Amino acid sequence: MATATKSLKKQGSDLAQSNKQIEILSNGIFQNGELPTFKNKISETSQFPLKAKKLEILQINVGYMCNQVCDHCHVDAGPDRKEIMTRDTMRQCLEVIKNTGAHTLDLTGGAPEMNPDFRWFVEEAAKAGIKDFIVRSNLTIIRANKKYYDLPEFFKKHNVHVVSSMPHWTRGKTDKQRGDGVFDKSIKALQELNAVGYGMPGSDLKLDLVYNPSGAFLPGDQAAMEKDFKKALMEDFGIEFHNLFAITNLPIARFLDYLIASENYEDYMYSLVEAYNPAAVKNVMCTNTLSISWDGYLFDCDFNQMLELPVNSKSKHISEFNEELLEGRNIVISQHCYGCTAGAGSSCQGVVA
Amino acid sequence: MSKPYYDAADLRKFGKITEWSEELGNKFFDYYGKVFEEGALTAREKSLIALAVAHTEQCPYCIDAYTKDSLQRGVTKEEMMEAIHVGAAIKSGATLVHGVQMMNKVNKLDG
Numbered sequence: 001m002a003t004a005t006k007s008l009k010k011q012g013s014d015l016a017q018s019n020k021q022i023e024i025l026s027n028g029i030f031q032n033g034e035l036p037t038f039k040n041k042i043s044e045t046s047q048f049p050l051k052a053k054k055l056e057i058l059q060i061n062v063g064y065m066c067n068q069v070c071d072h073c074h075v076d077a078g079p080d081r082k083e084i085m086t087r088d089t090m091r092q093c094l095e096v097i098k099n100t101g102a103h104t105l106d107l108t109g110g111a112p113e114m115n116p117d118f119r120w121f122v123e124e125a126a127k128a129g130i131k132d133f134i135v136r137s138n139l140t141i142i143r144a145n146k147k148y149y150d151l152p153e154f155f156k157k158h159n160v161h162v163v164s165s166m167p168h169w170t171r172g173k174t175d176k177q178r179g180d181g182v183f184d185k186s187i188k189a190l191q192e193l194n195a196v197g198y199g200m201p202g203s204d205l206k207l208d209l210v211y212n213p214s215g216a217f218l219p220g221d222q223a224a225m226e227k228d229f230k231k232a233l234m235e236d237f238g239i240e241f242h243n244l245f246a247i248t249n250l251p252i253a254r255f256l257d258y259l260i261a262s263e264n265y266e267d268y269m270y271s272l273v274e275a276y277n278p279a280a281v282k283n284v285m286c287t288n289t290l291s292i293s294w295d296g297y298l299f300d301c302d303f304n305q306m307l308e309l310p311v312n313s314k315s316k317h318i319s320e321f322n323e324e325l326l327e328g329r330n331i332v333i334s335q336h337c338y339g340c341t342a343g344a345g346s347s348c349q350g351v352v353a
Numbered sequence: 354m355s356k357p358y359y360d361a362a363d364l365r366k367f368g369k370i371t372e373w374s375e376e377l378g379n380k381f382f383d384y385y386g387k388v389f390e391e392g393a394l395t396a397r398e399k400s401l402i403a404l405a406v407a408h409t410e411q412c413p414y415c416i417d418a419y420t421k422d423s424l425q426r427g428v429t430k431e432e433m434m435e436a437i438h439v440g441a442a443i444k445s446g447a448t449l450v451h452g453v454q455m456m457n458k459v460n461k462l463d464g
Contacts, residue, residue, distance in 0.1 A: 170429055213425070220426040224396060228427055270365060 004069045007078040008257060015257045016076060018308040025251065025335040029266055035273050038337045045278040050331035052300070055323055056288040059106040059302060059348065060085075060093055062118060063294045066110040067144045070165075070178045072212060074306055076253040077110040085294040087117045092296060092318045094121075097128045100323060102290075104132040106348065108302065111141045113148060126158040134161045136210075136348075139189040140182055152189075152196045161206040162198055163245070163348075164190070167214050169232035177214040190239045199241040207240075210350075212247040216264035218271055218342055219246035222351045245350030248272075250303050250339035272338035280345025283352035286331045292318055300331045302348070307336070364414045397426040404433060405440035 008016040015021060029035045042048045064081035066073075085093075097105060105125060112118055112135060126133060135155065142151045155162055166186060167177045174183040190207075193199060199207030209229065213219050226244035233239040249255045251268060259265040286300040290311070296318040299305040313329040315322040345352035371378025389399050400422045407415030423433055 168427065168429075173429065215424065217421050217424045221396065224391075225427055228397070274365075 004071060004078075004254070007064075007069065007076045007080050008254060009076055010078070010080040013257065015253070015260075018306065021252055021256055022307055022309075022334060024256065024260070024265075029269060030335055035269060038333050038335050041273070041276055041338075042278075042281055042333075042341075045281070047278065047281045050281070050284070050287065050333060052327055052329045052331060053287045054327060055100065055102045055290055057104040057106055057285070057348075058097065058100060058102045058290055058292070059108060060292045061108050061294055061302060061305060062090075062110070062112045062115040062121065064110045065114045066138065067114065067141055068111070068138055068179055068182065070254075071258055072177060072214070072249050072255045074250055074253045074255060074303055075110060076306070081110065083294045084115055085117070085296075087120070089294070089296045089318065090117055090121045090124075092321075093292060094124050094128070096318060096321045097125055097130065103130065104134065105130045106134040106136070108136040108348075111138050113137065113141045113151060119154065122154075122158050122160065126160075132161055133159065134163050136163050136165075137189075138178075139164045139166070139186040140178075142189040142192060143185040152193050152198065155193075156196050156198070156205055159205070161208070162193060163208045163210060165212070166190075166209045166229070167212060169229050169236070173214050187237050187239065190233070190241070191237065194238075194240055199239075201240065206242055208243045208245060209241050210245045210247055212249050216259055216262065216268045218248055218275060219346070222246035222344065243350070245348070246344075246346070247348070247350065248339045248342055248346035250336045252303055252336050253306055269335070269338070272342045275342035276338060277341055277343060277345060277353055280341040280343075280353040283345065283347075284331075284337070284340045285347035285349070285352070286340075289348075290326065298326070301340075303336055303339075304332055307334070309334070359413050361413075361417060364417060367414070397423075397428065400426050401428060401432065401436045405436040408437045409440040409444050 030037050039048055042050065061075075063084035064075055064077045065079065065084060066077035066081070067079060069078040107122070109115070115121070122135070137151070141148050143149075164186070165178070166174070168174050171183040174186065175181065190199070193207055196205070197203050198205040211219060211225055211229065219225065222244060225246055229244050230241070233241070251259055251265070251272075256265070259268050286304070289301060291299040291302045291305045293299065293305050298311045298313070298316055298318065298321070299309065300311055309332045310316055311326065311329060312332055313326050315325045340346050340352075368382070371382070389396060389403075400419060403415070404419040404423050407419050420433065
């Protein structure tokens, strides 16, 4: 994989368009019957339609701007993306956060810290007393500019649960996926998080890492990978963290672009379908999660957000949020959903089966 | 142009061998699956052994399968190449150690 410097959108690529991506995922091997569609596959075990259960996780995407341009990014994030959540939309989100029954608030991006109102939003949201308040930090942002150097202290002050991407414990594999110099900056950021207490054994300051493969293959066993990560990061850099989440790359946006360009698309889809696990379907994250976009629209997950597949409900926007109405809705699916049901399953919180 | 003997897509059909001999096929796949489970050796270690043997057996399907399996288990390319050298060393050693038999024979016939 070569490291990109611009988003697909900035490049004017066809694949920046969500309808083009959905077309690819619906045609070819899925249209000619070579592989079953996701709908047909889950119907085999009477799991269609997939229904939303009680809301547990509210995931808010505060913008697609990022200081990195990672090869696998399903958001197609980068410095050139201008979609940023406004303070007005954040206020609407805060109303929902105060009243929701969800136990987890999960802020993501892009690099959420690059939103100019990020700190204000965290300070306000932390007052709502949600049990688990996650910020998905790419680590390098902490070292990107002086104005971000105090982020570890800021996270600590608001008892934020930090979840960070780390594709491998070696420099080569990490930089190949996320850009030159990312590994060294990430190591430094992890050490700084450790220094304020994050990730230490017994610490309430939770620091978890996300592993997703650097190429056209599925993640290995989460527990085994965690063991290997812990051993290597401790031996090489003295770094501690709590849990590793192994996440499958979904075939959308830049990862789909890579799969097609490297002629791995069909093999990858075969791998996903062959690894399909009906037990994982029961717990896929869309059944207990709602994803809110930078402009306040509601989606079943962050992937559907990027494919512009809105929730199948009358409550479509944060301004008309209705938790009762959203519960029991039919989840919107396509072939990318195989990414969440392969092997032990995959979600923003790691395996599900 | 004639079709090549090996087609990478045939690996996906491996499971079909049970169709023509169900009992033996199933027994093989049960055994195969069990072998690669975590045991005294980790699944990662087993993957590297399989990768080395795939090369000494010169099986293109196995090479594809265990390169991918190794990547999935976080194995680095340096580790993979070292594993193949272990296989290559045994393979060449196995050839060269027969040189002793040749020497014995020469000594007997022409010593």
